[in-house]
Amino acid sequence: MKVKRVLHIKKLRRNKKRENKIYIPPQTGNVSWQHIYMLSSSVIPKIYVPVLIFSAWTCLLKLFYEFYKEKEFIKTVFFPTSLLTYLGLVLSLLLVFRNTSAYDRFWEGRKVWASMLNHTRNLSRHIWISIEIDPLDPRKDEKENLKTGVMRLLIALVISIRHALRGEYGWDYDDLAELVQHVPRFNSLITTAPQQVLKILPLEIAYHIESYLYLQKGLPATILNPSYSALNAIIDNFTACERILYTPIPLIYGIHIKHAVIIYLLTLPLQIIPNCGWASVVIVMITSFTFFGIEAISSEIENPFGSDRNDLKLDEFCQQIHDEIVSMMKYFPSSIGCLDWLELEDIDDSRSNAGASTFTLTVNDSETEMISTKTEPPLMQRFGSENHLMDIGNSSSSTRFHGIDRTYGSSATLNCISPRTSHNRSRYTQHIREDQSGDICDAEADDGDDGGE
Secondary structure, eight states, rough: HHHHHHHHHHHHHHHHHHOOOOOOOOOTOOOOOGGGGGGGGGHHHHHHHHHHHHHHHHHHHHHHHHHHSSSSSSHSSSTTTTHHHHHHHHHHHHHHHHHHHHHHHHHHHOOOHHHHHHHHHHHHHHHISSSOOOOTOOOHHHHHHHHHHHHHHHHHHHHHHHHHHOOSSSSTTTTTTHHHHTSSHHHHHHHSSSSSTTTTHHHHHHHHHHHHHTTTSSOOHHHHHHHHHHHHHHHHHHHHHHHHHHOOSSSHHHHHHHHHHHHHHHHHHHHHHHEEEEEEEEHHHHHHHHHHHHOOOOOOSSTTTSTTSOOOOOOHHHHHHHHHHHHHHHHHHHOOOOOOOOOOSSSSSSSTTTTTEHHHEEEEEEEEEEEESSSSSSHHHHHHHHGEEEEEEESSSSSEEEEEEEETTTTTEEEEOOOSSSSSOEEEEEEOOOOOSSOOOOEEEOOTOOSOO
């Protein structure tokens, strides 16, 4: 019984560690020795047939050589290995260039999708935060539905691009239908639209998103311009993906490389059998595995938008942007409101008010003790203090304050920066209202203080 209890406690501890474990994204370039057993992710299933064929060809040539090695014509059939070096060097250069071109296409596709995700995040943030809905607006519910709908269309835009790059046209997919079903236009596409209309589904979704942005034309340009730019950038990324997809390596180039590999492997046994014997079978097998493997890798990664295990993880990218936008809609406010941030306390209280003086601020017959500095804050020293000082009050001994931010109607906001520590500049905000005489405030400085003039 005691042993079972100990095992149960150990199991609970393992589960707790597993729950508290921080998720670390997979290291894509980290290939361990255990991966050599993952044949489904390698090129072996695609090349084992030609490898076996050329190995069998080598066996036949070896048997032929054993039967007729005493004949004179054998010397003309099995020629020296001098040609092996030259032909192998040329073929290696061709395969390296083929593999480099294919990987450039793969990496370009990854960069384009990274840019697409980046612009989608920016556009979703601009729409959700910057486009504010008045709570007193009689059309508040309608506008909130439109705003939520366009956020769903942003997710659908990325997913539809993935389907279009894979030749999957239409919107009736499990991960796409629920995101666009609120648009009446898409409900009729499946039955009435021709095939060429379904192919431009990403552009159709982008049209609805831009229509929503056009309805917000009353907003400042600082809000709308970044949104339009982000949407245009997403379409540019889609076009870049189409450029990679519909511009493959020229067919004549691929055919020539295959012909060169076949000729090389057919003649390789004729050059090494007289010296290597039955080991020639193993040599040809390894050589054909290497050459056909490089060519197969190049053919697989030159189109990075497929659904193979070695293609880009487009499904994970789309799921990532889906989770991010849904989380933002769920946990963040849909407009710029009052930020209920907690008041920050001083981090370092050991650095007291050295070099600081106090003054008394009188507002509506109430005195408040404030802290002033002898030295200017770093921001003042950088931009010049004369432009950031303001005289407050009409008294003979007026006091200069740092950091007057702005004035709204009949109130002003005064920010005095505390010099307690350079790492924590606490801001003391005092809302000052105009009194009946029209003066903003009366600031009286102590005679012994250095904060006033």
